[in-house]
Amino acid sequence: MARLRTAEHRSQISVLLVLFVIIALFMIGSPKTFLSSDIYAAFMSTIPFSMIMALSLTLIVISGEMDLSFPSIMGFCGYVFTHVFHATGSFPLALLSCILVGLGAGFLNGLLIVKLRLPSLVLTIGTQFFWYGVTQVLSGGLGKTLVPTKASTLYYLFVGRIGGRFPAQILWAILIGFIIWLVLNRHRFGAHIYFTGDNPASARVMGVNVDRVKMIVFTQMGGFAAFAGVLASLEVLYFWPTLGQGYLLKTIAAVFLGGTPVEGGVGTVFGTFIGAIIIGILEAGIIAMGMTGFWTQLVYGLIIVVSIAIHSALRRRT
Amino acid sequence: MAEHNDVLVRMVNIWKSFGHVEVLRGVNFHVGYNEIVGLLGDNGAGKSTLIKILTGVHHPDRGEIYWKGEKLIGYSVARARDLGIETVFQERALSEQHTIWRNIFMGREITTSWGFIDVKKEREETERIMRQYMGFTSAALSVDSMVGTMSGGEKQGVAIARALHFQADLIILDEPTTGLSLSETQKVLGFVEEIKKNGKSAIFITHNIYHVYPVADRIVILDRGSIVGEFEKTAISLEKLVEKLYLVARTGRLENNSQEVSVPKDQEKSERDLQSFMP
Numbered sequence: 001m002a003r004l005r006t007a008e009h010r011s012q013i014s015v016l017l018v019l020f021v022i023i024a025l026f027m028i029g030s031p032k033t034f035l036s037s038d039i040y041a042a043f044m045s046t047i048p049f050s051m052i053m054a055l056s057l058t059l060i061v062i063s064g065e066m067d068l069s070f071p072s073i074m075g076f077c078g079y080v081f082t083h084v085f086h087a088t089g090s091f092p093l094a095l096l097s098c099i100l101v102g103l104g105a106g107f108l109n110g111l112l113i114v115k116l117r118l119p120s121l122v123l124t125i126g127t128q129f130f131w132y133g134v135t136q137v138l139s140g141g142l143g144k145t146l147v148p149t150k151a152s153t154l155y156y157l158f159v160g161r162i163g164g165r166f167p168a169q170i171l172w173a174i175l176i177g178f179i180i181w182l183v184l185n186r187h188r189f190g191a192h193i194y195f196t197g198d199n200p201a202s203a204r205v206m207g208v209n210v211d212r213v214k215m216i217v218f219t220q221m222g223g224f225a226a227f228a229g230v231l232a233s234l235e236v237l238y239f240w241p242t243l244g245q246g247y248l249l250k251t252i253a254a255v256f257l258g259g260t261p262v263e264g265g266v267g268t269v270f271g272t273f274i275g276a277i278i279i280g281i282l283e284a285g286i287i288a289m290g291m292t293g294f295w296t297q298l299v300y301g302l303i304i305v306v307s308i309a310i311h312s313a314l315r316r317r318t
Numbered sequence: 319m320a321e322h323n324d325v326l327v328r329m330v331n332i333w334k335s336f337g338h339v340e341v342l343r344g345v346n347f348h349v350g351y352n353e354i355v356g357l358l359g360d361n362g363a364g365k366s367t368l369i370k371i372l373t374g375v376h377h378p379d380r381g382e383i384y385w386k387g388e389k390l391i392g393y394s395v396a397r398a399r400d401l402g403i404e405t406v407f408q409e410r411a412l413s414e415q416h417t418i419w420r421n422i423f424m425g426r427e428i429t430t431s432w433g434f435i436d437v438k439k440e441r442e443e444t445e446r447i448m449r450q451y452m453g454f455t456s457a458a459l460s461v462d463s464m465v466g467t468m469s470g471g472e473k474q475g476v477a478i479a480r481a482l483h484f485q486a487d488l489i490i491l492d493e494p495t496t497g498l499s500l501s502e503t504q505k506v507l508g509f510v511e512e513i514k515k516n517g518k519s520a521i522f523i524t525h526n527i528y529h530v531y532p533v534a535d536r537i538v539i540l541d542r543g544s545i546v547g548e549f550e551k552t553a554i555s556l557e558k559l560v561e562k563l564y565l566v567a568r569t570g571r572l573e574n575n576s577q578e579v580s581v582p583k584d585q586e587k588s589e590r591d592l593q594s595f596m597p
Contacts, residue, residue, distance in 0.1 A: 186434050188427040195413050195424055202411040207399070207425035265415045 008268060010314045011259040015274045018257075018307055022278060022285065029289035039284065041165055047280035048173035049232045050247050051273065054254035055173070055180050056224035058272045059217045060120075061255050062184070064197035064264030067218065068248060069109060069124040070225040072131035075244035077102045077226035079135045082144050082239035091152035099226050105131060106222020110215035120218075132245070139241040146237045159234045169231050176224065181269040193217060197264030253304050254279045259311045266315075278303065324387075325350045326488060326519050327372070327403075332381035334367055341367045342378070343543040349488060349519050354510060356530030357523045359540035360567060365523050368540065369490055372521075373405055374398040404486035406477040406494060414466035419444035421465050422480050443483075451479035451512050471502030471509075478509045482516055489513055489520045495529045507533050527563055531556050541566050 027034040053070055060067050077098045085094035109127055113120045149155045160168045184190035195203040196213045204210050225244075233239045258275030260267025282303065283296050328348040334341050342364045349355050359365045370376040372383070374395040383390045385401050405411075412421050422444045428436045444461040452475045465473060474494050481489045491510065495503045510533045513520045522530045530537065531551065537559060539547035546566055549559060 186437070188429050188433050188435055191420060191424075191427060191435060194416060194420075198413040198415045202407075202413055203425070205405070205407060205411040265413070 007314055008259075008266070011311050012268055012270050012274075014310050014314065015258055015271050015278070015307065018303070018310075019274050019278050022281065022303070026281070026285040026289060030285070033288040034285070039288070041167065043277075043281055043284070044170040045159075045167035045235060047276060048167070048169040049228045049235075050251045050254065050280065051173045051276035052176050052224050052228045052231070053221075053247065054251045054258075054272050054276045055177050055269060056221045057251060057255050058258070058260055058267055058269060059180065059184065059193055060221055061260045061262065062197045062264050062267040063193045063214055063217050064200065065113065065120040065214060065217070066252075066262070067109065067120065067124045067221050069105075069128040069131060070221055070251070071244035071247045072128045072135070073102055073105045073222050073244070074225040074229035074232070074247065075242065076105065076131040076135045076229075078229035078233045078239050078243040079139050079241070081226075081230050081233065082146060083138075085146070085149060086144065089148075091149060091154045095154070095230060098230055099223055102222040102224075102226025102229075103219050104222065106219040106225070107215065109222070110218030113218065114211040114214050128248075135241055135243075139239075141241050143238055143240045146233055146239060149234060149237070155234055158231055169235065172227075172231065176227075177269055177273050184269055189213070189216070194265060197266075199265070250279050251276075253300070257304055257307045261311070261315070275307075278307075325384075326353070326386060328384045329368070329372065330382045330384070332368065332371060332378045332383075334364075334371065334376065334378050341543055342371075345381075345540070345543070345545055347538065347545065349521060350535075352514065352517050352519060353535045354514055354520045354522060354533055356527075356534035356537040357521050357540060358525070358527060358530065358537060358563065360525070362542070363540040364543045365540055366492070369405070369492065369521070369523065372398070373403055373490065402485060402487035403490065404481035404484065404488070405490040405492060406474065406481060407492050412465045412473055412477060415464065417462050417464055418448070418459075418468075418476055419461040421476055422447060422483065424480075426484065447479050447483045451482045451516070452476070452509065453512075469502055469505075470498045471505035474498075474506045475509045478513065482513065482518065487518055489518060491520055491522045493523055493525070495524060495526065503529060527556070527560055531559065539563065539566060 023034065033039050053074070057067060057070065080101045081094045081098035084097045085091060088094065105127070109120070109124055112118055112123055112127075156168070158168060158172065162168055162171075182190075184193065192203070192208045192213045195206070195208050196210045200210045229243060232243060254275040255267075255272050256262065256275070257278055258268065258271030258273070260271060279300075282300060283293075286296050286299055287293060325348045328346075330346055332342050332345040332347070345364070345368060347368065357365055357368075367376060371378050374393050374397055377393070383393060390397070411424075413424060419441045423435075423440050428439050428443070430436050441461050448459075448461065452472075459468070459472070465476065468476070474491075478489065478491070494506050494510075498506065507529070510520060510522060514533075522534060524530045527537070534551055536551060537547075537549045537554075538545055539562075547562060554562075
């Protein structure tokens with residue numbers, strides 16, 4: 001069997017082990033919190049926002065690119081959703097406009113990167129500031145309630161509690177993860193994403209439309225950032241003009257922690273899925289163990305560096 | 319154009335300049351059916367420009383290309399591929415971090431409805447292709463082997479097998495043996511022989527006469543934008559060919575004057591020119 005296959009499996013197993021070790025440590029350090037189901041229900045309500053974006057970002061990273069603008073697109077789309085909802089009272093219309101704006105913003109990133117041959121890392125720093133600025137200007141820096149959305153059944157479909165306890169958004173994250181996995185591993189477009197990231201010159205010669213692949217991966221990122229923005233706003237029933245800020249590094253860390261290297265060409269959806277869980281549980285776990293919040297960043301850094309070192313070592317062995 | 323029907327591809331009086339630099343100067347070049355042509359020349363001789371014109375990457379300033387007797391108009395990369403011209407590039411156009419089966423079908427995946435890849439079929443086909451065109455029976459290699467773990471010769475094999483599978487009539491091998499060990503070079507030469515056995519044609523571009531001579535039917539020498547020699551292998555020994563090549567290279571360089579090597583109009587003249595360089 002392919003050595004790559006086993007390398008990828010090893011990589012996925014290693015990230016899963018990191019998760020188990022962290023949970024075991026938390027259970028020992030704070031049994032009262034981590035042996036109760038409440039904390040897991042809370043995780044399932046908060047993790048999906050960054051998880052959805054991390055799953056989507058995985059496609060961009062595999063294609064050899066990077067996006068730093070998705071948190072601002074998330075914020076701007078949250079604004080669009082709130083604004084359209086208040087203006088029309090229609091949840092579906094607000095949702096549709098928000099997703100379309102997200103796709104448009106993502107498409108713009110892709111278009112500029114492909115047509116102007118701009119490096120994605122630099123371009124998306126620019127669009128990150130741009131969309132954040134647009135949100136601030138249009139909202140005047142003010143938030144707005146979303147309590148009236150509770151009148152719509154869609155609210156319950158997105159962030160309701162199944163059986164009064166199970167957050168619906170985790171099911172959305174799992175569904176999106178499955179769709180992205182299916183595309184990446186079974187669809188020709190997924191194969192083209194891998195080829196584009198591994199060796200764009202070869203991919204081009206073999207008839208892969210590398211530019212098209214890049215435009216699509218950036219476009220879908222915008223769409224999923226918009227969707228995550230809707231979920232995050234609905235969860236707290238309020239739109240904050242700073243929505244999205246704070247997601248950037250955690251989301252990127254989830255992708256790298258999951259074993260997708262910054263060079264692109266390889267990477268797994270499963271790895272990102274577990275990476276997002278690890279990032280999502282760390283902060284609560286550290287505080288529950290009685291350490292101060294000051295420790296959070298330190299532990300984040302440590303776990304990310306150790307995990308990336310493990311992935312790199314596993315890859316070199318092939 | 320019945321007069322061009324006897325060969326697979328014929329390039330007639332091809333001229334190409336980049337800025338003020340004349341890269342090709344009235345080149346006449348052809349490849350016959352089921353023929354392996356060795357295209358030899360130093361760096362800057364114009365080999366790669368000639369091939370890029372043949373593959374539709376560049377357009378000639380002047381000249382015509384005939385494919386199976388038919389004059390090509392509005393020629394492009396896509397058209398060249400449609401006709402059955404495949405290039406096996408120096409960097410091999412492979413995706414190193416992926417499996418052989420993924421690479422064989424790169425950009426031409428076997429899909430079911432909605433564009434989903436028929437993984438089972440692609441793997442089975444790859445197994446057949448590896449046996450048929452590459453003679454791979456090694457237990458160390460399977461369809462799931464990662465290309466990055468293969469040797470240089472094996473990688474060339476995958477690229478050639480891929481071209482043969484997709485029914486290329488003309489396979490252009492761009493320096494396929496550069497940087498390979500002796501045994502790896504032997505493997506690649508074996509793959510080139512497969513091209514011939516399968517009734518297809520190839521252009522083998524190289525600096526190294528020792529690599530191309532054993533497998534080529536005809537050797538063409540390009541120097542500073544012109545064809546200076548063209549030899550049927552049956553008509554010339556390897557030793558004699560080496561001597562001629564050495565003279566072409568040496569004369570040009572020693573005199574440092576491109577006019578020293580004249581542009582022959584045909585093979586006889588080319589022979590004469592080379593003969594005149596003999597000590």
